[in-house]
Amino acid sequence: MSAALVGVLALLLYGAAEGFSIVSLRKNSDSLARWTTVFLVSGLVVHFVALQIRARRIHSVPYRDLSDSMSFFAWMIALAYVILFFRHRERSTGPFLIPLVLLFLAISLLTRPATLPARKELSGSLFAFHVTMAILGYAALSLSFVLALLYLIQNRQLRQRRTGLLFSRLPALDVLDRMEHTAVAVGFSALAVSATLGMIWAKKNWGTVWDAKLGATLLVLVVYAVALFSAPLGLKGKRTAFVSIVGFSLVLFSYTIVNLFVSKGHVFR
Amino acid sequence: MIAPMESALVLVGWDFRRTPLSVRERLAFTPDGIRDALGDITRRGVLSEGVIVSTCNRSEIYGVGTSADVEEAVTEFVAGFHRLPKPDILGSRYGLSGPDAVRHLFRVAAGLESLVLGEDQILAQVREALRVASAAGATRSVLHRLFQQACAAGKRVRSETGVGTRATSIPGVALELARKVYEDIDKRSFLIVGAGDIAAIFYDLLISRGARSIDVVNRTFDRAQALTARGGTPRRWEELGARLPHADVVVCATASPRPLFGAAEASAALSARRGRPVLFLDLGVPRNIGEDVASVENAFLYAVDDLKEMAARNLAGREKDIPRAEGIVEEEMSDFLSWYGSLAVVPTVTSLRRRFEHVREEEFDRQLSRFDRVPAEDREKIRLLAQSMVRSLLRHPTTALKEESDPVRRVERAEAIRHVFGLEDDAE
Numbered sequence: 001m002s003a004a005l006v007g008v009l010a011l012l013l014y015g016a017a018e019g020f021s022i023v024s025l026r027k028n029s030d031s032l033a034r035w036t037t038v039f040l041v042s043g044l045v046v047h048f049v050a051l052q053i054r055a056r057r058i059h060s061v062p063y064r065d066l067s068d069s070m071s072f073f074a075w076m077i078a079l080a081y082v083i084l085f086f087r088h089r090e091r092s093t094g095p096f097l098i099p100l101v102l103l104f105l106a107i108s109l110l111t112r113p114a115t116l117p118a119r120k121e122l123s124g125s126l127f128a129f130h131v132t133m134a135i136l137g138y139a140a141l142s143l144s145f146v147l148a149l150l151y152l153i154q155n156r157q158l159r160q161r162r163t164g165l166l167f168s169r170l171p172a173l174d175v176l177d178r179m180e181h182t183a184v185a186v187g188f189s190a191l192a193v194s195a196t197l198g199m200i201w202a203k204k205n206w207g208t209v210w211d212a213k214l215g216a217t218l219l220v221l222v223v224y225a226v227a228l229f230s231a232p233l234g235l236k237g238k239r240t241a242f243v244s245i246v247g248f249s250l251v252l253f254s255y256t257i258v259n260l261f262v263s264k265g266h267v268f269r
Numbered sequence: 270m271i272a273p274m275e276s277a278l279v280l281v282g283w284d285f286r287r288t289p290l291s292v293r294e295r296l297a298f299t300p301d302g303i304r305d306a307l308g309d310i311t312r313r314g315v316l317s318e319g320v321i322v323s324t325c326n327r328s329e330i331y332g333v334g335t336s337a338d339v340e341e342a343v344t345e346f347v348a349g350f351h352r353l354p355k356p357d358i359l360g361s362r363y364g365l366s367g368p369d370a371v372r373h374l375f376r377v378a379a380g381l382e383s384l385v386l387g388e389d390q391i392l393a394q395v396r397e398a399l400r401v402a403s404a405a406g407a408t409r410s411v412l413h414r415l416f417q418q419a420c421a422a423g424k425r426v427r428s429e430t431g432v433g434t435r436a437t438s439i440p441g442v443a444l445e446l447a448r449k450v451y452e453d454i455d456k457r458s459f460l461i462v463g464a465g466d467i468a469a470i471f472y473d474l475l476i477s478r479g480a481r482s483i484d485v486v487n488r489t490f491d492r493a494q495a496l497t498a499r500g501g502t503p504r505r506w507e508e509l510g511a512r513l514p515h516a517d518v519v520v521c522a523t524a525s526p527r528p529l530f531g532a533a534e535a536s537a538a539l540s541a542r543r544g545r546p547v548l549f550l551d552l553g554v555p556r557n558i559g560e561d562v563a564s565v566e567n568a569f570l571y572a573v574d575d576l577k578e579m580a581a582r583n584l585a586g587r588e589k590d591i592p593r594a595e596g597i598v599e600e601e602m603s604d605f606l607s608w609y610g611s612l613a614v615v616p617t618v619t620s621l622r623r624r625f626e627h628v629r630e631e632e633f634d635r636q637l638s639r640f641d642r643v644p645a646e647d648r649e650k651i652r653l654l655a656q657s658m659v660r661s662l663l664r665h666p667t668t669a670l671k672e673e674s675d676p677v678r679r680v681e682r683a684e685a686i687r688h689v690f691g692l693e694d695d696a697e
Binding site for chain 2: 027028029030154158159161163167168170171172173174175238239
C-alpha cells in the first residue's frame with residue numbers, strides 16, 4: 001500500500017479523535033473522551049506505518065523533503081500530546097492541540113514527496129538522530145505554544161469575569177502552566193541535544209560548526225531557557241506564557257525563513 | 270404489560286413544596302428510625318419491599334404493596350410511627366403508583382425535584398437510602414433494581430447535562446472560581462479575613478473540601494480562635510499584611526466601612542509570591558478590597574455582586590438543560606419498565622410456552638421424519654402426544670406464577686423462570 005493512502009487513513013483517525021474531543025468537551029462526557037484516546041492512539045499507530053513505508057522506500061528516516069518532514073513533525077506532535085495526556089490526565093486541551101496534527105499532516109499529504117536518493121553524507125545514525133531530535137523538539141514547542149495561548153485565554157476570562165462554557169471546560173491555570181512547563185522542558189532538551197549533534201556532524205562534514213541555522217536555534221534556546229528557568233526570578237504565569245509565544249514565533253522563523261533562504265546546510269534536498 | 274405493576278409499586282411522600290417545615294420535621298426519619306420503620310412495615314405485611322428516602326426537604330416511602338389500598342395503609346403506618354394524627358399529614362401527602370412513582374424517583378435522583386435545581390447531595394442520599402434498606406433486609410429484586418437505575422439516571426443527568434454542573438450558590442461559585450486558578454483546593458493556602466457568618470460558611474466549605482492550610486484573621490482574636498476549632502490557624506489583626514503573600518485564595522468578609530487593603534498591598538504580596546496567581550474574593554458590603562486590586566497582574570478580584578451574577582447565570586443555564594435531563598429520565602425509566610414488564614406473568618408465560626413449542630417443533634418433528642417405518646396415522650398420534658406432553662410440562666410453572674399473590678415473589682419467580690429457561694433475550 002502506498003504511504004499516502006495510509007497517511008490519509010491516519011488523517012481520518014486523527015479527524016475522528018478531534019471530533020470526539022470537541023463533542024466530549026461540550027457534553028462533558030467521559031465515554032466520548034475515551035473514544036478520543038482510542039482514535040488518537042490508532043491514528044498514531046497507522047501514521048507510524050505510513051512513515052515506515054516511506055522510510056523503507058528512501059532508506060532513511062523520513063525527513064528529507066518538506067512532505068516527509070511535515071508528516072514526521074505531525075506524528076511527533078501527536079506523540080507529544082499523548083505523552084502529555086497520560087502525564088497530566090487532562091483531556092480538555094485536545095480540541096485545541098489535535099488541529100496542529102491535522103494541519104501538518106494535511107500539508108504533508110498535499111505536497112509531493114521527493115524521489116531522489118539521499119546524498120551519502122546525509123545517511124548515518126548521527127544525522128538521523130540530529131533531525132529526529134530537532135523535530136521532536138519543534139513538536140513539543142508547538143504544543144507549548146498552544147498551551148500558552150490557552151493559558152492566556154483562561155487568564156483573560158478570569159480577569160474579565162467571563163465564565164462561559166470554555167471557561168468551565170478549560171483546565172485550571174496552574175494545570176495549564178504545569179503542562180506548558182513540561183512541553184517546554186521536553187522541547188528545550190530535545191532541541192539542545194539536536195543542536196549538539198548537529199555541531200558534531202557539521203564539524204566532521206563541513207569542517208566548521210557554524211551555520212545560520214545554529215544561530216537561530218541558539219536564539220530559540222535562549223528564549224526558552226528564560227521561560228524554563230525564570231520562575232525564581234518572578235516570571236510566572238502570564239509572562240511565561242508570553243515568553244513561550246515569542247519563542248514559538250522564533251521557531252517558526254527558524255523552520256521556514258532560515259531553512260528556505262538563509263542556511264546553506266538546512267534546505268530540503 | 271405494565272398493568273400488574275400499577276397496583277404493586279407505590280410511593281407515599283411529603284416534600285418541601287406541599288408540606289410546611291414544621292410538619293416535615295416531625296415526618297423525618299433518623300437512620301435508626303428508617304431501620305425500625307422498614308422492619309415494622311414489612312413485618313405487618315403492608316409492603317413486601319420498602320425504601321425510605323428521608324432528607325430535610327422530603328420524606329418518601331417507596332414500596333411494593335401487597336394489598337389494594339397500599340397508599341392508605343402506608344399513610345396510616347407513618348402517622349402511627351411518628352405519633353401524628355392522620356388528618357394532619359393527609360392533606361399534603363402525595364401518592365403515586367406504577368410508572369408515575371418510578372418517574373418521580375428518577376426525577377428526585379436527578380435533582381429535578383430539588384429545592385436547588387440539580388443539587389448534588391440528593392443522589393448520594395438516594396444511594397444511601399438503598400444501602401440502609403438493603404442492610405435492613407427490606408429490599409428485594411424490584412426496589413433494588415429500581416433504585417440502582419435511579420442512581421444511574423441521576424449520574425447520567427449530572428454528567429451529560431448542565432443541570433447539576435455549575436454552582437448556583439455564592440460559596441459554590443467562589444469555590445468553582447478557585448478551582449479554575451488552582452486545581453487542587455485541598456493543597457492550597459487560604460486566608461479568611463473576618464469571623465462572622467459568611468466567613469464561617471466559607472470555613473466550613475473549605476474544611477469539607479479537605480483544605481488544611483486556612484488562616485483566619487479577625488479584629489477580635491477570640492472569634493478567630495473559636496472559628497478555627499476544626500483546623501487552620503487563628504491570626505491577630507496585625508498579621509494581615511504579613512499573611513497576604515502566603516495565601517493562594519483570600520476571602521474577605523468583614524463589616525469594615527472602608528477597604529482593608531488596595532493595589533499597593535496586593536502587588537507587594539504578588540511580587541513576594543513571584544507572580545503565583547491569587548484569587549481575591551470580596552464578600553463584604555461595602556467592599557473590603559480596593560477595586561484597583563483587579564489591575565494587579567496575576568491577581569483576580571471578584572466582589573459579591575460578581576458572584577451573585579455568576580450564580581444567577583449558572584442557574585439559568587441549568588434550567589435550560591431541564592428538557593435534556595427529562596429526556597434521560599424517560600430513557601432510563603423505559604429501560605426499567607421494560608425489564609419490569611418482561612417479568613410480569615403474562616409475557617413470561619407466553620415466552621415459556623413459545624420456547625417449549627419451539628423445542629417440540631425443532632427437535633421432535635425433525636427426528637420423527639427419520640423414522641420411515643412409522644405409518645402416517647401413528648405419526649399424527651405421536652405428534653398429539655408430544656403436544657400434550659408440552660402442555661403438562663407447562664401446567665405447573667404456569668399456575669405457580671399465576672397463583673402467587675405476593676407481587677414481589679411473583680416477579681422473582683418470573684425472573685427465575687426467565688433465567689433458567691434462557692428467556693432473557695426473548696423480546697416481547
